[in-house]
Amino acid sequence: MAVYTAVSAEALGDFLRGFDHGELVSLKGIAEGVENSNYLVDTTTGRFILTLYEKRVSADDLPFFMSVLDHLASDGNPVPRALPDRTGTLIHELCGRPACLIEFLSGVSVSHPTAAQARAAGAAMGAMHESLAGVALERPNTLGPEGWQALLARCGHDLDAIEPGLFARVTQAADDVVAGWPHDLPRAVIHADLFPDNVLMLGDRVSGLIDFYFACTDIRAYDLAIMHTAWAFDARGEAYDAAVGTALIAGYADRHRLSDAERAALPILAQGACLRFLATRAWDWLNTPADALVTRKDPLAYWRRFEAYRQGLFA
Structure with a gap:
């Protein structure tokens, strides 16, 4: 918001x-x-x-x-x-x-979720996917791999103003992720942006899922990977909370089955999620009007996450 x-x-x-x-x-x-x-x-x-x-x-x-x-x-x-x-x-x-x-839904979004809150949020995503299974609604993901590659290209070498050499590094990373992107996993309508600030909590109970304006039809496990990147790290993308990451996936699996193929694909899906949010954050960082009442998000926080996933980190 x-x-x-x-x-x-x-x-x-x-x-x-x-x-x-x-x-x-x-x-x-x-x-x-x-x-x-x-x-x-x-x-x-x-x-x-x-x-x-x-x-x-x-x-x-x-x-x-x-x-x-x-x-x-x-x-x-x-x-x-x-x-x-x-x-x-x-x-x-x-x-x-x-x-x-x-x-208006009551509740607060948590900036430092606990494992119990992450498990509840994961279960809420699982319930959402269960509800949307088989629903005849379609919308392409305009910020799928082609979309975030195009956005990174539009940012171009201006990315180097955020960090020297960033354009070359993220361009190569995007090529690598796209080459390994899965194409045979179950697809459905997904939220595609279920960050902690889009989940309202009352204690350890989920009271609201909000901000569906990136919802689209895409790989269902990609939704969980996006959520993992957002919930299991600190704001700077430096500290990984394994208890939160594990609880999130466990909560999801409690409510909606996660196949072996989906589990195996989570690392590459998470890397793609990192590049997607790096791209949009970088674009906003470079183009947000000076008089807008908006808090810009650090693109490099998602580059740090990407590096963690690329090096083998996962719940």
Whole structure:
């Protein structure tokens, strides 16, 4: 979550008049995350999230995301649905951006997850995959191997401003990972971004899975590999917590079977996940507007993770 587009109280007040959720009481920008503009909205009837979709999220993809969330919610998964206005419309325009008013879920995202929390989060991903198995929804992963290779190429030698020689190293690494990428593993709709800040916790219980705006159809085990890279390291990508990494995979396997082939592919999938997030972080690092209310993420934290996986680290 982040804030790129400013929304005035007057504009939001006008927007809310199309809903049955009371009048605006307060509006606060949410700085965490890097993709869309998000606000915490309090009205006379409750609390909501307002999301304005920025350039990395296509308005044409929003019906897919809404369908995924509706399916998961109807199957008992703790996900927030977009709320319709009085005409039944989910997707609107506000301040020149596609926008949705979204359910607020209680809970906090943890910056230093424990093994118990990681196990619960892994089980929540397993339950999500179980719900989505066989669902006839399709969206290509625009940030799969071809996507992050293209993004690294667009960053080009500007990557060397982040660290000298980085462009050559990550380009070679990407070629190596793509050459070993598996193509025969089970595919399904995946979250593709289930970082700790996209999981809400109440103690050791998962109360919410949020921010599905990278959801796509891809290798199911890739979703778990992405999650492992995000949960099992410190923020700088230097310290690996084996207890958290092991608990995460165990929690997933408790809820959804992980085949031998999927387990064997996790190291290369994790390396790919590292390059995907290095690429998007590097692009944002180099191109984020100076006046955006957003916390940029260090691309090198994912290069350090990549090196750890390449050297044989895994749960």
